[in-house]
Each structure stands twice: as C-alpha cells, then as structure tokens.
Amino acid sequence: MNSDQYHLCKIAEECAEVAQRALKAQQFGLQEVQAGQERNNLERLLSEFHDLVATFENFLSQVGKQQRVLPNHFQRQARLEKMEKFLNLAIRLNQVDADVSVRSKNSGQSECETKS
Incomplete structure (x- = not known):
C-alpha cells in the first residue's frame, strides 16, 4: 500500500x-448519551466529522494540494438546492414528512450558512 492508498483508506x-x-443519532436521538459515554450523539457526530476534515486536510497536504476543504458560499448554496430538489421528491412520494426543511426556518439559511 502506498501513501495515497493509506490516506484514502483513512478517509474512507x-x-x-x-x-x-x-445513523445512531437518527435511531436514538441527538441528545441520547450511550451507556459508558460522556458525550451525546450530536457531540460524537461532530467529533467524527472533525476527524474526517482533519484526515482529509492531512491527505491534501501529503499530495501537495493547497485546496479549501470546507465549501464556500456558492458551493453550499448549490448543495442546499440539490438537497431541496430531492427532499421535495421524497415528500411527494410520502417518504418524508411535509414539514421537513433543508433550510433553517428562522432565517431561510442553513445552520452552516449562519455560522460562516
């Protein structure tokens, strides 16, 4: 296994x-704390996401790329539009409740947008 393969394995x-x-947060709720753990499912999900970002940033540095890992405003908007398109389809097919929304109900923006 070469360096690229190793780092790609770690990303996977x-x-x-x-x-x-x-999936654990979906099944048991964001606030549930698993027996023997100190953090709830949302905190653990965020921690795993941070591990992914750090691993990906490390991979990019290994291959000599200086690229932005997190999406910019336009990339975020494009992603939200795509999510809305497929959410609407799922709602029409009665697979998702009609009150589900991609964007925050308070501001019309996603949580990511309001924090960047």
Whole structure:
C-alpha cells in the first residue's frame, strides 16, 4: 500500500464513522448519551466529522494540494438546492414528512450558512 492508498483508506474509515454516528443519532436521538459515554450523539457526530476534515486536510497536504476543504458560499448554496430538489421528491412520494426543511426556518439559511 502506498501513501495515497493509506490516506484514502483513512478517509474512507472516517466517512464510515461519520455515517455510523449519524445513523445512531437518527435511531436514538441527538441528545441520547450511550451507556459508558460522556458525550451525546450530536457531540460524537461532530467529533467524527472533525476527524474526517482533519484526515482529509492531512491527505491534501501529503499530495501537495493547497485546496479549501470546507465549501464556500456558492458551493453550499448549490448543495442546499440539490438537497431541496430531492427532499421535495421524497415528500411527494410520502417518504418524508411535509414539514421537513433543508433550510433553517428562522432565517431561510442553513445552520452552516449562519455560522460562516
């Protein structure tokens, strides 16, 4: 296994850990604290996401790329529009409740947008 393969493997592992934490939060709720743990599911999900970002940033530095990891405003907007498109389809198919929204109800912006 060469360096790229190793780092890509680590990125895949972190993606799997983010997915696992998201599914646990979906199943048991964001505020649930698993027995033997100190942090709730939201805190653990955020921690796994930070691990993913750090791992990806490290990979980029290993391959000599100075690229932005987090999306800019336009990339965020494009992602939210795509999410809305498929959310609307899921609502029409009665697979998601009609009151679900991609954007924050207070400001019309996502949580990511309001913190950047």
